[in-house]
Amino acid sequence: ILNVEQSPQSLHVQEGDSTNFTCSFPSSNFYALHWYRWETAKSPEALFVMTLNGDEKKKGRISATLNTKEGYSYLYIKGSQPEDSATYLCAVRGTGNDMRFGAGTRLTVKP
Amino acid sequence: DSGVTQTPKHLITATGQRVTLRCSPRSGDLSVYWYQQSLDQGLQFLIQYYNGEERAKGNILERFSAQQFPDLHSELNLSSLELGDSALYFCASSVTSGGSTDTQYFGPGTRLTVL
Numbered sequence: 001i002l003n004v005e006q007s008p009q010s011l012h013v014q015e016g017d018s019t020n021f022t023c024s025f026p027s028s029n030f031y032a033l034h035w036y037r038w039e040t041a042k043s044p045e046a047l048f049v050m051t052l053n054g055d056e057k058k059k060g061r062i063s064a065t066l067n068t069k070e071g072y073s074y075l076y077i078k079g080s081q082p083e084d085s086a087t088y089l090c091a092v093r094g095t096g097n098d099m100r101f102g103a104g105t106r107l108t109v110k111p
Numbered sequence: 112d113s114g115v116t117q118t119p120k121h122l123i124t125a126t127g128q129r130v131t132l133r134c135s136p137r138s139g140d141l142s143v144y145w146y147q148q149s150l151d152q153g154l155q156f157l158i159q160y161y162n163g164e165e166r167a168k169g170n171i172l173e174r175f176s177a178q179q180f181p182d183l184h185s186e187l188n189l190s191s192l193e194l195g196d197s198a199l200y201f202c203a204s205s206v207t208s209g210g211s212t213d214t215q216y217f218g219p220g221t222r223l224t225v226l
Binding site: 030034036042043045046050051091098100102103104 | 113115144146153154155156167168171201211212214215216217218219220
């Protein structure tokens, strides 16, 4: 069974703070990991896709790393802005071709 | 705007009824995925179609079925509706059959309310 866990569930930070959250998954059943950003009243928007151990991806102030051997990925946001407020979802595609989403980390950035 | 369209935006119906949700993928995308998001659960993968054929199946109930037509649009049929089927239903599309690096683009969702 492909269980994807995200922590923390929610996070409140001040504008300008840097923050990070975690996505954990079983390393034995891994094919690819996707990070999505989901703003309220909108649909999930793709941020990164990662497949290889040690992968690092960056998009502006947001970056992500992947460790497939120990089964986790970190998402980092540098210098958080109020517009970064959203739920960040990770999804893991397993060898069985399905896609499992974590419950998400809800980030609130206060001005 | 992801380029994926879903209709209707909202649907209110009664228990026992049957509804059809429609999804048009981005131009050029061959795969369509259906997801359900209930209040107390995260996004649950239901089913994937690629170029008209079922490709992968997730937690889809027997009362639910889907198909993808030759023009690549897809429909999700939900029958014998129960109160617990009330949820936000998303459709997503991707270019290929869902290879490991295939990005999925999500539509705006259809909110189904079963009374």
